[in-house]
Amino acid sequence: RKEVEQDPGPFNVPEGATVAFNCTYSNSASQSFFWYRQDCRKEPKLLMSVYSSGNEDGRFTAQLNRASQYISLLIRDSKLSDSATYLCVVNDRGGATNKLIFGTGTLLAVQP
């Protein structure tokens, strides 16, 4: 089982639509969770952290379900500029190491 699993998509949605991505992780000891965004042929950049109580940043809402070990990202009122790959990221603590594990990403294409 992969440490972080995401539906690769693509998700093709019209402008203005609401779209949701889910992600599952395998390490129940993980403590930090993030969504990164990666534009085509660019580097990943942090979109938002994910907190236990859920959090919102404008049109973006992130939620965490520790019991089921899944994370979600909801995008409301999609814009053309939201087209990108969204990476689910989880920290992985083990011994002396503490690193981030990236999912393979979900591709979103917002259509005019």
Add this chain to the structure above:
Amino acid sequence: DAGVIQSPRHEVTEMGQEVTLRCKPISGHDYLFWYRQTMMRGLELLIYFNNNVPIDDSGMPEDRFSAKMPNASFSTLKIQPSEPRDSAVYFCASALTAGRREQYFGPGTRLTVT
């Protein structure tokens, strides 16, 4: 402020040649990470450093890969000899902490080994 700087941005080389990728992290960041990204495997952590010391190199694929960080402002990832399956985008990232806060990625080096 300058972000993470990587060079070269593109590298095309023949199988068997030595390849050296370079990275300058953001000043003040204590952690430096090397990742490799391919369509098939996504973004994989190769190695990371804390205060110039390698902490976890379990992602380094084999002995052909080596990484150094001689000082706080410079790191190299070397592949010798290179093989076609090493073709990928190699990202360097830096951070204030290892796993709890944002990592800042450089623009990447797109490596093609023919």
